[in-house]
Amino acid sequence: xxxxxxxxxxxxxxxxxxxxxxxxxxxxxxxxxxxxxxxxxxxxxxxxxxxxxxxxxxxxxxxxxxxxxxxxxxxxxxxxxxxxxxxxxxxxxxxxxxxxxxxxxxxxxxxxxxxxxxxxxxxxxxxxxxxxxxxxxxxxxxxxxxxxxxxxxxxxxxxxxxxxxxxxxxxxxxxxxxxxxxxxxxxxxxxxxxxxxxxxxxxxxxxxxxxxxxxxxxxxxxxxxxxxxxxxxxxxxxxxxxxxxxxxxxxxxxxxxxxxxxxxxxxxxxxxxxxxxxxxxxxxxxxxxxxxxxxxxxxxxxxxxxxxxxxxxxxxxxxxxxxxxxxxxxxxxxxxxxxxxxxxxxxxxxxxxxxxxxxxxxxxxxxxxxxxxxxxxxxxxxxxxxxxxxxxxxxxxxxxxxxxxxxxxxxxxxxxxxxxxxxxxxxxxxxxxxxxxxxxxxxxxxxxxxxxxxxxxxxxxxxxxxxxxxxxxxxxxxxxxxxxxxxxxxxxxxxxxxxxxxxxxxxxxxxxxxxxxxxxxxxxxxxxxxxxxxxxxxxxxxxxxxxxxxxxxxxxxxxxxxxxxxxxxxxxxxxxxxxxxxxxxxxxxxxxxxxxxxxxxxxxxxxxxxxxxxxxxxxxxxxxxxxxxx
Numbered sequence: 001x002x003x004x005x006x007x008x009x010x011x012x013x014x015x016x017x018x019x020x021x022x023x024x025x026x027x028x029x030x031x032x033x034x035x036x037x038x039x040x041x042x043x044x045x046x047x048x049x050x051x052x053x054x055x056x057x058x059x060x061x062x063x064x065x066x067x068x069x070x071x072x073x074x075x076x077x078x079x080x081x082x083x084x085x086x087x088x089x090x091x092x093x094x095x096x097x098x099x100x101x102x103x104x105x106x107x108x109x110x111x112x113x114x115x116x117x118x119x120x121x122x123x124x125x126x127x128x129x130x131x132x133x134x135x136x137x138x139x140x141x142x143x144x145x146x147x148x149x150x151x152x153x154x155x156x157x158x159x160x161x162x163x164x165x166x167x168x169x170x171x172x173x174x175x176x177x178x179x180x181x182x183x184x185x186x187x188x189x190x191x192x193x194x195x196x197x198x199x200x201x202x203x204x205x206x207x208x209x210x211x212x213x214x215x216x217x218x219x220x221x222x223x224x225x226x227x228x229x230x231x232x233x234x235x236x237x238x239x240x241x242x243x244x245x246x247x248x249x250x251x252x253x254x255x256x257x258x259x260x261x262x263x264x265x266x267x268x269x270x271x272x273x274x275x276x277x278x279x280x281x282x283x284x285x286x287x288x289x290x291x292x293x294x295x296x297x298x299x300x301x302x303x304x305x306x307x308x309x310x311x312x313x314x315x316x317x318x319x320x321x322x323x324x325x326x327x328x329x330x331x332x333x334x335x336x337x338x339x340x341x342x343x344x345x346x347x348x349x350x351x352x353x354x355x356x357x358x359x360x361x362x363x364x365x366x367x368x369x370x371x372x373x374x375x376x377x378x379x380x381x382x383x384x385x386x387x388x389x390x391x392x393x394x395x396x397x398x399x400x401x402x403x404x405x406x407x408x409x410x411x412x413x414x415x416x417x418x419x420x421x422x423x424x425x426x427x428x429x430x431x432x433x434x435x436x437x438x439x440x441x442x443x444x445x446x447x448x449x450x451x452x453x454x455x456x457x458x459x460x461x462x463x464x465x466x467x468x469x470x471x472x473x474x475x476x477x478x479x480x481x482x483x484x485x486x487x488x489x490x491x492x493x494x495x496x497x498x499x500x501x502x503x504x505x506x507x508x509x510x511x512x513x514x515x516x517x518x519x520x521x522x523x524x525x526x527x528x529x530x531x532x533x534x535x536x537x538x539x540x541x542x543x544x545x546x547x548x549x550x551x552x553x554x555x556x557x558x559x560x561x562x563x564x565x566x567x568x569x570x571x572x573x574x575x576x577x578x579x580x581x582x583x584x585x586x587x588x589x590x591x592x593x594x595x596x597x598x599x600x601x602x603x604x605x606x607x608x609x610x611x612x613x614x615x616x617x618x619x620x621x622x623x624x625x626x627x628x629x630x
Contacts, residue, residue, distance in 0.1 A: 018125065018126035021127065025127055029123065029127070032180060034181055034185070037174055038192075040128075040174060041184065041189060042192060043124050045192070045193070047170075050272075053200070053326070058075060059075050060205050061206045061208075062193065068174070070171070072171075076167055078135045079133070080092065081135055081138075081155060095121060095122065096125045096146060096151075097150075099122055127149075127174065127178050127179075128173055129147065130145065131146045131171065132145045132146075132171045136161050136166050139161060140159070140160055140161065186212055190207055193207050197219055199223075199224075201223040205219065224243060225241040228256045231266065231320050232320050236261040238260060238261065238370050239371070240258070242256065242360055244356040246355070248352055250327070251328075251345065253348065253352040255286065255321065255356075258319075259318050261318065264317075269283050269286075269322075269324075269340075270322070271324075271330050272326055280342075281342055281345040281349075282346070282349045283340075285350040286350075287312055287316070288346075288350050289352075289354040291311070293354055294315045298310065303376055314382055325345065325349070403472060406469065407473050408444075409442045410437075410441055411440075414440070416490045417440045419441050419491040419493055420492050421442065421444065422470070422494050424446060427569070431572060432569065435575070435582050437582075442473075444473045446469070449501075449505050450505070450512065451466070452511070453511055453516070473488070474488060474492065476517065490525070495569065497567070497568040498531050498532075502568075506528060510526070510592065513526055513592075526591075527590060528589070528592060529590075530588040530590055531572070531577075531580060532545060533566060534565055534566065535563070536558070536562070537564070538561045544580050546588075
C-alpha cells in the first residue's frame with residue numbers, strides 16, 4: 001500500500017484552541033459570505049444586549065470604521081478582568097480565546113441571555129485579522145489585543161475612569177483570508193439594531209458609519225406594540241395593536257398582533273431577542289391558540305355554522321404579529337439559532353395566548369367584531385378559491401397541459417438547453433420573436449401588468465387569464481398541484497422595459513413566482529434580463545450602457561458621439577435585442593435567488609405607487625423575496 005493511503009493514529013489531527021473555528025468557520029457562523037460576516041457583528045452586539053436583558057446596560061453603540069473594522073461599545077458591567085482561579089488567566093482573555101467559556105451558563109449572572117453556548121465572541125476573535133478589547137471596570141480601563149484569535153499583548157491597564165463607569169468595547173477587523181467580503185452593510189446593521197431597540201424598550205442603539213458619514217439612533221419605549229405599528233406603516237391596519245403578556249414557569253411570553261386590509265401573513269418571532277427566522281415551537285403554539293380562540297369566538301357568536309371550521313390560514317390572513325419569549329434554557333437548532341426546539345414551549349405559548357386573547361376579545365367587542373369580519377372574509381374567500389380551483393381544473397386551464405396560443409414555442413425539448421422569455425406587450429414580442437434562436441428560445445407575451453397576487457383574493461388569482469397563460473406555458477401547475485418535474489424550460493427569463501412600468505411588471509411577476517412557484521426560485525430557474533438604456537456609437541464602434549452615470553463617463557471619454565436612447569424593448573431592432581438580452585454569449589442575466597431577499601411590504605407599497613423609502617428589507621431572512629432594482 002502506498003504511504004499516502006495509510007490510515008493510522010498519526011492520521012488523527014487534533015485542532016487546538018480556536019484552530020477548528022478557522023478550519024470550519026461555516027459550522028459556527030453559517031457561511032463565509034455577507035451573511036456570515038454580519039453574523040460576527042450580531043454575536044458581539046448580542047453580548048451587549050444580554051447585559052441590557054440583565055438590567056445593566058442602557059446604551060449600545062456600533063461604528064463601522066474607515067479601515068473596515070467594526071466597534072461595539074456598551075455601558076454594561078464589563079467583562080471580568082480578574083485572574084480565573086483554575087485557568088490562571090484574566091477572565092476577558094478566557095472569554096475571548098476559549099470556546100464554551102462565558103457567564104451565560106450561570107443563571108444568577110444572566111437569568112436570560114441570547115448567547116448561550118459560550119462560543120460567540122471567541123469565534124469572532126478567531127475569524128478576525130485583529131481584535132482589541134477594552135474593559136472599564138473597578139475605576140480602570142483595561143486593554144488586550146489579539147490576532148486571528150491569539151493574544152499578542154497581555155491584559156494591561158491603559159487608563160483610569162470614574163468608579164461608576166463600566167462597560168466593554170470590542171473592535172475587530174474580519175479576516176480577508178476567511179471572508180469573501182469584509183464590507184459591513186450599514187442598512188443591514190440598522191435593520192438588526194432597530195429590531196433590537198423594539199425588543200428592548202428604553203435601551204438606546206446607536207449606529208454610525210465613518211465611511212458613509214451616516215448615523216442613526218434607535219430607541220423605542222412602546223416595545224412590541226410600537227414594533228407592530230412600524231411593521232404595518234405601509235399597510236392599512238384595521239384596529240389598534242393587541243398586546244398579550246404573561247410569565248409562566250420562568251418563561252415570559254409577549255405577543256403583539258394587528259390585522260390589516262392585506263392578505264399576506266407576517267409573523268416575526270424572537271427568543272431572548274434572537275430572531276428565530278425559521279420559527280419553532282413558540283410559533284407553533286401561537287398559531288394553534290389563534291385558530292382555536294377565533295373558532296370558539298365565531299361559533300359562540302353564531303357566525304360559523306356547526307359544520308364549518310376556520311383553518312389556520314384563515315386566521316392569519318392579513319395578520320402582522322411579533323412573538324417574543326424570554327426563557328432560561330432555550331434549545332436552538334445550531335449555533336446560528338434560527339429555530340426554537342424546546343417542546344414544552346409550544347404548550348406554554350398556546351396556554352398564554354388562549355387565555356389572554358380570549359379575555360381580550362370578550363373585553364373589546366368592537367375589535368373582536370373587526371377581527372371576526374376579517375377572518376370570515378378569509379374563510380369565504382378560501383372556500384370560493386377551492387371552488388374556483390376545481391372549476392379551473394375541470395376547464396383545464398392550469399392542468400390540461402395544452403399550450404397557450406400566444407406562446408411562440410421552441411423546437412428543442414431539452415430542459416437544460418431551453419429558455420422561456422416572458423415579455424411585455426406585442427411590440428416587444430415582435431422584436432424578440434425575430435431576434436430569438438427558435439431552436440431553444442420560446443417567447444410568451446403578456447398583456448400589460450399581471451394581477452397583483454399580494455392584494456388579490458385567491459379565487460381571482462385562479463380565474464385570471466394572464467396567470468393561467470403563464471402557468472400553462474411553464475407546465476408545472478400551481479400551488480399545491482405544483483410539480484417541478486413537469487417544468488418545460490430550463491430557464492425562465494423575465495424581459496421587461498427598463499422603465500417604471502417595466503419594473504412594476506417585473507415586481508408583479510416575481511411576487512407571483514415567490515407566492516405560487518417558490519421552488520423555481522430555489523432551483524435557480526428564474527432570471528431577469530438586463531436591457532441597456534443607451535447605445536453609443538463612435539465611428540464604427542458601438543457600446544451599450546446601462547445607466548446614466550455610465551453614459552456620462554463614456555461621453556466625457558469620447559466627446560461627441562451618437563447616442564440612441566432605448567425607451568423600450570420594442571424600440572430595439574432584432575439584432576440589438578439578440579446581442580444585449582438574448583445571445584447567451586453577450587447578454588447580461590441576473591439570477592433571482594431566495595437569498596436576495598426583500599421585504600414584502602416594500603414590494604406591496606411600491607406596487608401601490610406610494611413614495612416609500614426603498615429600504616432593503618425589514619429583516620432580510622423574513623420575506624425571502626427576490627431582489628429587485630427598484
